[in-house]
Each structure stands twice: as structure tokens, then as C-alpha cells.
Amino acid sequence: DPVKLSKQEVGKAAAALVQSGSIVGLGTGSTTAYAIEFIGDRLKSGELKDIVGVPTSFQAEVLAKQYGIPLTTLDAIDHIDIAIDGADEVDPQKNLIKGGGAAHTREKVVDYLASRFIVVVDGGKLVDRLGSVFPVPVEVIPMAVTPVTLALKKLGGKPELRMGVKKAGPVITDQGNMVIDVKFDTIDDPENIEKILNNIPGVLENGIFVNCADVVLVGEVKDGQPVVR
Numbered sequence: 001d002p003v004k005l006s007k008q009e010v011g012k013a014a015a016a017l018v019q020s021g022s023i024v025g026l027g028t029g030s031t032t033a034y035a036i037e038f039i040g041d042r043l044k045s046g047e048l049k050d051i052v053g054v055p056t057s058f059q060a061e062v063l064a065k066q067y068g069i070p071l072t073t074l075d076a077i078d079h080i081d082i083a084i085d086g087a088d089e090v091d092p093q094k095n096l097i098k099g100g101g102a103a104h105t106r107e108k109v110v111d112y113l114a115s116r117f118i119v120v121v122d123g124g125k126l127v128d129r130l131g132s133v134f135p136v137p138v139e140v141i142p143m144a145v146t147p148v149t150l151a152l153k154k155l156g157g158k159p160e161l162r163m164g165v166k167k168a169g170p171v172i173t174d175q176g177n178m179v180i181d182v183k184f185d186t187i188d189d190p191e192n193i194e195k196i197l198n199n200i201p202g203v204l205e206n207g208i209f210v211n212c213a214d215v216v217l218v219g220e221v222k223d224g225q226p227v228v229r
């Protein structure tokens with residue numbers, strides 16, 4: 001499967017950037033899962049030493065424990081050297097839409113704190129303009145879902161409450177909130193819409209990440225071979 005191959009390759013490339021002694025932000029999603037696995041492999045081989053991870057979700061926490069990456073919290077550290085995380089869309093200015101895994105609230109805290117934020121995506125995530133394919137995930141406190149839905153419609157969005165797949169009813173985030181995915185026809189000014197969304201009473205965090213990504217690693221398959229650029 002070329003997409004899986006691309007994700008594995010780009011996860012490995014990101015894991016190779018982690019230096020011994022680092023504090024590492026551990027992202028969420030299937031691509032970052034490979035990076036976490038390969039960081040674990042490097043620790044096991046002894047090639048990488050003395051790192052601690054800050055997870056961005058229960059998923060990252062479970063994977064870090066599975067692959068032997070020691071964990072810490074934001075109360076115990078004063079900086080993050082490198083964060084590795086995925087994205088649902090990347091535009092030419094390295095602005096992102098994240099939140100496909102409903103983890104964007106903790107991801108945004110960790111990814112913005114990191115001195116170096118490495119985004120790992122397969123080629124299918126690249127877009128000319130944010131919002132072309134993926135709706136913007138918005139984490140909302142449950143009591144405000146209806147007024148926030150109304151406010152998003154007034155902004156010209158098409159909001160939809162995210163329902164669970166292996167869970168009946170709405171998705172519940174790691175913070176105990178719900179997620180509304182809102183599709184906009186065009187997002188011409190991501191920086192501005194990001195501020196507007198977070199200013200709606202009841203909204204905790206949205207999945208637009210501007211001026212945050214330092215490096216975007218793109219995994220693709222060319223002539224059957226995985227390449228990373």
C-alpha cells in the first residue's frame with residue numbers, strides 16, 4: 001500500500017531528526033505513530049539516549065509506553081526541543097489543518113511550544129488552499145454545541161457534529177468535549193479565521209495551525225520506491 005509505505009518512510013525520516021537528550025513532542029495520528037515506533041527502535045538500539053516525550057493524546061501516550069519512550073508533562077519541563085506531528089492539510093505557506101484525530105487542542109499546545117515543529121504527511125495532504133478538502137475541526141464544550149453550530153453557519157460554514165465510529169453518539173475528546181467539523185467554501189485568510197473561530201464563546205480550540213510548522217516532511221512513492229522530501 002503506497003500510502004502506508006509513504007507514512008512509514010516519512011515517520012522514519014522524522015524519527016531520525018531526534019537528538020539524544022531531547023524533549024520530544026509526540027503527535028497524534030497514523031503517520032506520527034510510525035515516527036513514535038521508530039524513535040522507540042532507536043532507543044532500543046542504544047543509538048538514541050536520554051529523551052523524554054510529551055504526548056498530545058491518549059493515543060500518543062499508549063504508543064509511547066508501547067515503544068518504551070519515557071514520558072513527562074508540561075509541568076516538569078521548561079521547553080520542547082522538537083515536536084513531530086501529522087496534518088490533514090498543508091498549504092504552500094506551511095499552514096495546516098489538523099484535528100482529524102480530534103486531538104488538535106493538546107497538539108496545538110505542544111506543537112506551538114516546540115523549538116522545531118516537524119510535520120509528517122503523505123503527499124495526499126498537500127493543498128493549494130486550506131479547506132479545499134478537509135473541514136476545520138472545532139472542539140466545543142458540550143453545553144455550547146447548539147449556539148456554536150449557529151455561529152458557524154452565520155460565518156458561512158457548514159457545521160457537522162462529529163459522530164463516533166466504534167462509539168455510539170458524538171466523539172468525545174481527551175478533554176471530555178465534542179467536535180464540530182465545519183466546511184468553508186474558501187479559507188482565504190487562515191490567520192484571521194483561526195482567531196474568529198477561537199473567539200466564539202464555547203469554542204475551546206480549532207484545527208487551523210498558522211505560523212507554526214518549521215519543516216514539512218512529505219512521503220511519496222515514486223516508481224514503487226518510497227521517497228521523502
Ligand code: DER
Binds near residue numbers: 029086087098099107
Ligand atoms: O489529528 C491530527 O491532527 C492528526 O495529526 C491527523 O490529522 C493526521 O493523521 P494521519 O497521519 O493519520 O493522517
